[in-house]
Amino acid sequence: MKKILFSIMMLFAINMMVSAASDDSKYLAGAVPEENGMVVFKKSFSVPSNSPQEVSDKMRTFVNQLVETSITAPGNYARVMEDNQKEGIVARVCEWMVFKKKALNLDRTRFRYQISVKTEGNRVTMAITNLTYYYGEDMEGEHGIIFKAEEWISDGEALNKAKTKLYPKSGKFRRKTVDRMEEIFDQAMDLFDVPKSVPMKKVRPNIIED
Numbered sequence: 002m003k004k005i006l007f008s009i010m011m012l013f014a015i016n017m018m019v020s021a022a023s024d025d026s027k028y029l030a031g032a033v034p035e036e037n038g039m040v041v042f043k044k045s046f047s048v049p050s051n052s053p054q055e056v057s058d059k060m061r062t063f064v065n066q067l068v069e070t071s072i073t074a075p076g077n078y079a080r081v082m083e084d085n086q087k088e089g090i091v092a093r094v095c096e097w098m099v100f101k102k103k104a105l106n107l108d109r110t111r112f113r114y115q116i117s118v119k120t121e122g123n124r125v126t127m128a129i130t131n132l133t134y135y136y137g138e139d140m141e142g143e144h145g146i147i148f149k150a151e152e153w154i155s156d157g158e159a160l161n162k163a164k165t166k167l168y169p170k171s172g173k174f175r176r177k178t179v180d181r182m183e184e185i186f187d188q189a190m191d192l193f194d195v196p197k198s199v200p201m202k203k204v205r206p207n208i209i210e211d
Contacts, residue, residue: 089119111135
């Protein structure tokens, strides 16, 4: 009897692990926002506890660090394009997006995007656009294929007709992109707070999210 109960418990645990591993609900319809047919990830928040100058300086440093840590890309891609009061700071960034990393199997793409940050007083508005992927390159970094986010990870391209599943190939790009966008926005907000960990959510006493 004990052996039977143990077997049932093991099967239940395995099923729970499989279900958790295959739960793509976070990445289904609406996970990749679009505006006028373009993929646009946005985040806005206010930091009442910091002065406007502190907010502006921290966000400028944050964007510059993204540029400085960028990888080499074909052409002069990673750079600050604008940095003024009217436009805010606008930059292009290129980084590795790794899907699988094993001794004999490295599956990755060069992930390129444009980030713009505007500060008005204590308020921060971030937008990430022009997302592209340079995938399948050879050892010399050539002969890769460029995918635009609109043609590859949008709801219409990455989800089945019922909007209940991700297509295998484009799905892995969609998952990683959504996770990376969340990470960037979290890192920006973490500049102003030491987050307190609570189950499933960070609490940032000094941040007011829209």
